[in-house]
Amino acid sequence: MAKKNDEPQTAVETTVDVDGLLSELTKKNDEYVFKLRRILKEHQYTDAQERKVLADILPEMVEAQRAGKPATQIFGPVTVKADSIINAPKPVKQAPYWLTGLDLSLFFASIFGLMYGIMAFIKPKNMTAGSGIASIIIMAGMAGFIFSYYNIWSRRDKKKRAKTWLIMLGGVAAIIVASLASSLLAVIKSPLTSPTVWPVYAVVAVVCYGAHWLLKRQYNLPGIMAA
Known part of the structure; x- marks a missing residue:
């Protein structure tokens, strides 16, 4: 059974052009992102949460591919990267x-x-x-x-x-x-x-x-x- 994502179901504002960066991906990186998004969907990530993840990783991914480095080289296997995202420790709220x-x-x-x-x-x-x-x-x-x-x-x-x-x-x-x-x-x-x-x-x-x-x-x- 897929693990339910319990992050807040809110829209994420970002200045990163996710769609523009997706269009720049090489075939290998595009396949990497496709598999990553599928895993996130299986764990009940919303579209907004998925775009937040992409906004975090796509700039680095595109920058690396310009230097000839595929996503697997900078992030590791897609399953490992997905696991690090899904099971990332929650930020600790600082007490007043x-x-x-x-x-x-x-x-x-x-x-x-x-x-x-x-x-x-x-x-x-x-x-x-x-x-x-x-x-x-x-x-x-x-x-x-x-x-x-x-x-x-x-x-x-x-x-x-x-x-x-x-x-x-x-x-x-x-x-x-x-x-x-x-x-x-x-x-x-x-x-x-x-x-x-x-x-x-x-x-x-x-x-x-x-x-x-x-x-x-x-x-x-x-x-x-x-x-």
Whole structure:
């Protein structure tokens, strides 16, 4: 039974003159394209999807045949080429920056919660004024969004990236601002800004990591070093 093509059944706009390029094909290449189209039809490709495939391969095919190279030489056997088209991996939709930033912030919050929890359990009297829940939120948010932006930046084309020194300067500035905000909050005496007992930090670590795990599973989000 033919494998049903589950790509969106929408028309494909292209600037490639498919019909014009088809008329330029040699006999061998024309036969190659005929067999390829037949296989695509067997897998329930629509006319629009078929033309999209042709628009992708015909320019290279025609250019190669002008140099005396047939389609089998550049694409391989028609069955292999068809299989690579039909079973091509679907493009991964990139998650929005705010979502990846939130996810990594939750991850860092769980790490900070674990660290503070261990410290509060071992030496509770040594907990500093800047180790409250509010400070964890600020520092984790800063780290999460910095790493999220770095991952996005590192996947861009090198010609379209911001300068490395600008990224480093921005990261240092964000750390300074977050540290200052955390220090200022320490002056305020409240349950959120003051050090607390280790079970509270443990709850923060478990809840934040659980939320991080659920987000990654639900939206297939990249990891901390996704670059």
